[in-house]
Amino acid sequence: MDAVRRNTGRAKAPAVTAALAVAALTLSACGGTPEAAESNENREFTIATQSGPNSLDPAQLNDGQGMFVWSGLFDTLLTQDSETGELVPHAAESWEYNEDGTVLTFVLREGMTYSDDSPVDADSVVAAMQRTMETPGPPAGKFSQVSEIVAVDDLTFEVHFESFDPAFISQMSLSAGVIGHPESLEDEGTATNPIGSGPFELDVQSTEFGDSYVMRKREDHWNAENIPVSTFTVNVMPDSTARFNALQAGQIDATNVESRLVPQLDEDTFTISSIEAHTVFTLNFLDRAGEEYPALADERVRQAVNHAIDREAVVDNLLFGSGVPSAQIFNPSGEVYDPELEDIYDYDPERGRELVEESGYEGESFPIPSTYLTSTFESMLSQAFQDVGLQLEWVSVPPQQVQSALSSGQYPLYFQVAGFGSEPSDALSHFAPGGFSNPQNYTDDVLDELFEQVHSTVEYEDAVPYYRDINRHAVEQALEAPIAFGSQTWASRDGVTHTDIGGYPSSILAFDFED
Template identity: 25%
Template sequence: MSRGVGWKSLWRSLVFSQRGEPLWFGGALLLCIALVLVACAPPTPPPRRLVYGLTLAPSGIDPHINASAELGIPLTSVYDTLIYQDPESGDFVPGLAESWEISEDGRVYTFHLRRDVTFHDGTPFNAQAVKANLDRIAAPETRSQKAVFMLGPYERTEVIDEYTVAIHLREPFAPLLDSLSQVYLGMASPDALRQWGPDYQFHQVGTGPFKFVEYVPNDHLTIARNPDYRWGPSVFANRGTAYLDEVIFRFYTDPATRAMALESGEVHVMGEVPPLDARRLSQDERFKLYAVPIPGQPLQFFFNTAKSPTDDLRVRQALIYATDREAIVNTVFGGLSPVAHGPLTRATPGYDPAVEGMYPYDPERAKALLDEAGWREVNGMRQKDGQPLRLEAVIMGWGYVPEVVQLLQAQWQAIGVELTVQQVPYGALLEAGRTGAVHLIPFLLSGTDPDLLRSFFHSGAAFNWSKVSDPELDEWLGQASRLTNWDQRSALYGQVQRRIMEQALVLPIRDYVNLNVASARVKGLRYDARGWFPWLVDVSLEP
């Protein structure tokens, strides 16, 4: 080709005649060139899809209505909250609200909202949206199982202007900020709430880093990246759009299937892996163990103080001294959980370490206390007035409680105490707690505010399974729920914990630890302050 002939001239000579008319083969050439360009283009990368294993198929997944912790695992990424809690410091930081003030009497919380947020359906987020959400939760027809109680003495929401809203309470309620940082009080699109009504759980719309795509009960739940997300809170490492395109949640209700699903590559992340499997997988370079301490209550047994013989303080104390909790934790939980010493776990704000030395394992002291209480040993069994020291417990099949109870039976038999156990459905366990039909009931409740103690140890509480009636304890619990000064609250909760253990109202076993295992390809996996809910906006998946 001569230097005077350029590509443009060559192109024209190939495609057009001398009179400027298009030649037939020109179109064919264009098609060929297009095909070559397509062939040379880099292939479209596959979607960055993460599969996350859940351990329970909840009965419903509307966070304003349902109470399951399992629903929060996916939906924490669908909804934003007014504020967030920093899992490291415990401080509350801005979320959908940029700032807030609390009135001197503790009854009015005023929030100043972000102005740049939209719901996934395009609806603007504003003060009216906050009011619509809180009023929906508080409405009796909603039949909220959890969120309505988290609002405490809620009275009304006042819209001051488009981006300022005030929550009015009938009386001070210190746990409100903690409540507002949880997914159960997440902000949903008012338009979607109106449009879908009772079917909203299948069409959820939030403002979070992921959009709700599909929920098929007992099978899967899918969320997809929100490409418009730009308002993440400071607790997120990634405050913009998510790295993942899609997350699919599948249910693995049988604990025996969870490790197998990880090892087969069926899932990338699995929660609540059985302890022995978790320890084994943690030694495999293909996986990483995320052992997350859970704030709230430990696994514990409530003693019924209104039913003989556990109505005797000496008997209750003897049973605690006779329990080798270290052996239980090592045998059942593979040493992956700390021994519990009081009614709160170490991960809970306000935990009082003074309870840790109160009940060391001491079977000889246990025997002495039973002797003092009139329970004498006869042929290896404790008797009083011709009656054996026999205790009854009801349990459920979760949380390795059956395995724990087997060890308790053996340890207590060594001091002459017989423990009979009946495994029952959840409803029957609640009824036994309400009526006081048995001596022991195991239970725990997770949460980051120690006010949860009020639900179990106030004399008028719905879950007062110890049947305790202590006016001073009632006063401390009530006062702590109304104070907004954390140091004052913490001091009161220290008194509460010490009183509970002095009176031996519970037998603590182990602090709960959520054993999550993930593929080594998963990077950036972090959990919120409650230890259950992952911040998936931070997660990426390596090839």
């Protein structure tokens, strides 16, 4: 094996399928073979992440790096293939929609158990999902179109919808698809020591909540032969330098590192895996209808801002080369992203100023939250607005109010750093009324018609042309000002690689331990 292997290829983004999924696909998604698992049965693996779980209560789980912990303790109904990104069976061996997408039927694997040895059956899964749906918390919003969840037999249950929700199925590989032990979920200790259905149990004595999570493999888990380590430890280290130093010192086996630090790593010791597009940096026009700031209802103003941003300079100077310039929010590895749209907004402040002058809004000023996410970009964005005859007013917002500032309605603009979901999830989030990144519920006749088509097309492949039209419309109308895709680089010891798929769930299955 070469001393350094770079896992940098682009893979297909997660597809949402309404067809029957076969159980045979599962083993291909599990990052290893039984032989590889046997050779690693006593292996300990420690990683460091920037953030940890906010809670271990299934109704309070956040997606993101905290998932490295909770995905070890809880199974999700579905997962993604680590090589293709396709949605594949996990705790559910199959799923199928009815013709109009209003009933989704899952069939569970036989013989699964919780960590207390009680059976995972349809009744327990239904009870746990109903509790998540009815309890205020991050996953609850994913059930907005669900009318009821009912068990059909011991292993089969149905999710009934008010209307087809194209984003729902992909959420079954994330927090909304978590299987918790229903009888224990209301216990006070669930948030820190849950009874789970996943491949590991939390070693409470060795764990320091918020700092370090030690998980021991369950040998009786249905997927144990494909879990390549006996102990999985997740250390939470917000500081990137601390993570890098811990990696160098041998205190951890893998972590994400800044690309500018990669040349300092010993090529004989570390394997580098790169995700070309992991997040998207975007300036979001929240008041697209111009209710409080009429200038933003004029597409010429929004287009001017897009022309004013030097995306290549941002990647080179602010992201230290760890990114790709883009004027789109969709994952470039997916089926919706359109390379031709990248030519619409070349860096041209003079053209931007002309558009602002034509609109009659020269000199307009806009308040925008100043957060821990924006500090690196504030000077660049202020200069871009000035270059086209506009102004930004940065308003300091404390860390605990960062998310609420987006939805508050106080601000016409917001700088976001967002991870990728499925194409349906991202389309609905950014451009549909009720979407997380569209908190003021903007829509127009074109979007209304396209989303109507999306909601009446159950097969994802048939809906792809509509999602592409949504993307084109959003770019041409400059509903946002995307800046760049941020890349992510993982460094690991002993030849371990990390998947190169942007948006892949953060779990032990993201790593390949085969030589």
